[in-house]
Amino acid sequence: MKRPFLFTLLILLASNCSAERINSESGNPPSHEIFDELLRSNVSGDQVDYRxxxxxKEKFEKYLDLISENPPDRGKWSKKEQLTYWINAYNAFTIKLIIDNYPVESIQDLHPTIYIPLVRTVWHKKFFKIGEVEMNLDEIEHDILRKEFNEPRIHFAINCASFSCPPLRNEAFTADKIDKQLEEQAVTFVNDFGRNKISTNSADVSKIFSWFSKDFTKDGSLIQFLNKYSKVKLNEDAKIEYLDYDWSLNDKK
Known part of the structure; x- marks a missing residue:
């Protein structure tokens, strides 16, 4: 989600940038095997079996503890290992947020109902730790994934527990497969007619492409980006419009 400039400035001043305060000497990256097993068992298509x-939950909490206690060592871990860690962390803690409040109709139902300084949405709630640093999902997405990695395909990999989001992958991301996995996520999402309706002369696409337009247009136009993955190629002067976003929970019915 996009943030007003003043709100962003207040967060940085108050938190001294949580992401920059993470100091790790944790050694090797943690295994994502537990998360992989749970995803394979509980994710099918675009639906998640939160039950x-x-x-x-006990098994899942072991993975969350593993993530919390083993933050990335930027000096030792490869960029792929760091990217894999943060994508899996975002998805895992989003699942935790949902199951801790289950049943819920939408992640947006978890927005604060009373005034809390600097907590404007559910994504700004600090409900987990990375190392000894309290963090929220917004910081992982905006201050780490978007800031530290020149990788627009992350928007097809992180899942906001909603039907209009790119579907949660039913396997964990791993450093040895991350490029292939991100490419598959991009191709699948762009060609998903339920989320993007692309024809030669026009396209009704996800609002993700509007919210994060700067990420998708660093090396060209949005149409050029879409044509890298779309099976139907858009003309350069094609009309682009954005679909309404369905925030209902991507729950298994």
Whole structure:
């Protein structure tokens, strides 16, 4: 989600930038095997079996603890290892947010109902730690993934627990496969007619392409970016419009 400039400035002043305060000497990256097993068991298509995660909560909490206690060592870990860690962390803690409040109709139902300084939305709630630093999902997305990695495909990999989001992948991301996985996510999402309707002369696309337009147009136009992945190629002068976003929970029915 986009942030007003003043709100961003206040967050940085108040938190001294949580992402920059993470100091790790954790050694090797943690294994994502537990998360991989849970995703394979509880994700099918674009639906997530949150009850399944609840039934396996003890196992899931072990993975969350592993992530929390082993933050990336920027001096030792490769960029792929760091990217893999942060994508999995975002998705795992989003699932935690949902199952801790389940049942819920939409992640947006978890927005603050009373005034809390600097907590404007559910994505600004600090409900987990990376190392010893309290963090929120917004910081992972905007201050780390978007800031530290020149990788627009991350928007097809992180999942906001909603039906209009790119579907949650039913396997964990791993450093040895991250490029292939991100490419598959991009191709699948762009060609998903339920989320992007592309024809030669026009396209109705996800609002993700509007919210994060700067990420998708660093090396050209949005049409050029879409044509890298779309099976139907857009003309250069094609008309682009944006679809309404469905924030209903991507729950298994």
């Amino acid at each position: 399944g995660f609840i039934n396996s």
